[in-house]
Amino acid sequence: MAEAAEPVKPSSWSVLKLALKNRKTGYMALFGFASGLPFALFLGTLYAWLSEAEVDLETMGVFSLIGLAYAFQFLWSPLVDRLDIPGLRRLGKRKQWIAPMQLLLGIILVTLSLLDPKSQLGWFSLLAGIGAFASATQDIVINAWRIDIADDEATIDILSTVTQMGFRLAALVGGALGLIIAERIGWPQTYVIMGLIMLGIGIAGLFAPDADVDKAAATTMNEEKTAELYEVGEIEPRVRNWALLAVGLLWGWAIVTVLIFMVRSLTALPEDRPDPTLFTATYGPLIIAATIIVPAFIAAWLVKLNRDGKHVIKEGRVAKKADGLILDQLYRALLLPLVEFVGRMGxxxxxxxxxxxxxxxxxxxxxxxxxxxxxxxxxxxxxxxxxxxxxxxxxxxxxxxxxxxxxxxxxxxxxxxxxxxxxxxxxxxxxxxxxxxxxxxxxxxxxxxxxxxxxxxxxxxxxxxxxxxxxxxxxxxxxxxxxxxxxxxxxxxxxxxxxxxxxxxxxxxxxxxxxxxxxxxxxxxxxxxxxxxxxxxxxxxxxxxxxxxxxxxxxxxxxxxxxxxxxxxxxxxxxx
Known part of the structure; x- marks a missing residue:
């Protein structure tokens, strides 16, 4: 009997052609552009507008805090990953965050165009800060969306490349092209144009594919994932909760530290404001250690306990309210991603x-x-x-x-x-x-x-x-x-x-x-x-x-x- 012929692998050009025809790839380019445009406008072009408005350098220094939203975006990534927005979950797990953030960014950019950065600097800086937070949140979800929707046709490699191309193109539009447009028609009109672009992307994003759109299925899966924590061989809830407490305290310290720094920077007199560069250099490693390195060791300890059969559930049982479903959700949001990563990678x-x-x-x-x-x-x-x-x-x-x-x-x-x-x-x-x-x-x-x-x-x-x-x-x-x-x-x-x-x-x-x-x-x-x-x-x-x-x-x-x-x-x- 003749052996089955080995399947012929397609050429790289065939793979590229098929991927580029996939609607996921088109939306990925759009989302990459949406990710890069606010980044360019808030961390680059905005300083040119402030300079032209004759805002003093010390005040402009406060705007460097905007960059912290991007540097420490991982601090609220568990919340974005697990929390559903009421009324929007039917859009999909990721789209319920992507589209609102893009629409919010469009509204903020248009609103900024109505303000005078010199006489209304308080509102101007507040809106810019909210915009940076929304932009960083959008980045978290877009990265997750790219990974979730990748398949054998729209591969993760192609989607990742398209993301970067969209981001870089947006940097050109929001940076160099933004300066050229502002020179000719003014800053307010420039930011109106950029805001309308973001609003258009947000509306288009409503029709993008998502990894899941069925809320009922998602709820069932969520219950199943929680029930899995109580199967035979899983870590005992008591040990799991102690580990969660340690990680929660570390993450809590990191979040409070960043918030205190931002409040001091925004409310203190110019001569008393902390140095953002010094803060990042001093507290950056500590925050990374508290939120990633130490929790990784705790996750490794849990993995070892599980593999050694120590402090594990001997008899399966159903999760009940008394077992602390809120703690289970926190464990899945904060610690389980690291436990999975450590357990898989070793x-x-x-x-x-x-x-x-x-x-x-x-x-x-x-x-x-x-x-x-x-x-x-x-x-x-x-x-x-x-x-x-x-x-x-x-x-x-x-x-x-x-x-x-x-x-x-x-x-x-x-x-x-x-x-x-x-x-x-x-x-x-x-x-x-x-x-x-x-x-x-x-x-x-x-x-x-x-x-x-x-x-x-x-x-x-x-x-x-x-x-x-x-x-x-x-x-x-x-x-x-x-x-x-x-x-x-x-x-x-x-x-x-x-x-x-x-x-x-x-x-x-x-x-x-x-x-x-x-x-x-x-x-x-x-x-x-x-x-x-x-x-x-x-x-x-x-x-x-x-x-x-x-x-x-x-x-x-x-x-x-x-x-x-x-x-x-x-x-x-x-x-x-």
Missing amino acids: WSLVLVFALVLTYRITDAIWGTFAYPFYLGELEYTLDEVAVASKFFGVGAILLGLALGGWMITAFGRMFTLTLGAFLAAATNLLYADLALGGARMQAVSDAIGFTWAVLQFPGGSERLARLMITIGGENLAIGIAGAAYIAWLSSIVAKGYSAVQYALLASLTLLVGTLGRGALGQMIEERGYYDVFIFTMLIGMVAVVLCILEWMREHRAGRKSGVVAADPPPQVARSQ
């Missing part, structure tokens, strides 16, 4: 955390010093930096994201992740050459005809060409690395706990870069930019090594589960 979680902490460090730590380098050290003009960074640079990132998305489908996620880490580290050498005068970058620009092309435009020069080719090279690498990293990060979290697990990992991504900026600034002062670029390149190579180790781990895990390769090309499923 000691591999150490490698995952190490990779998360180091993968984006080269661009995260350097970004703060980019403008001082361009404008101060190299003495480029604002117009030259805008052309090279905001327009050409964003285009290079979009190209890198597209290239990264194709490479994932063609060569696999881990290959692209590793290559992206290497390229992101290696491009620091481009800046090192620029710090020495840029002779090599100028030679490359001349050799490929790029210098000639730049000279054809008004204001073009050889020095602008070498800046553009350097920024373009780095951003191309960042695009490839970003596409692979978001896809990898999305692939290692569980769908049932996607909101909390992804938010926690994403917060760790920015930790080392945020904490290392002070030391890097001191190193620039003492050693100069060239040595710093060599140093950041070497740091980036650590991430390359960790990528290779993670690649080996996933390959071994795939072999143990009977899969030939840990990262095969995605299969094409029937249209849904």
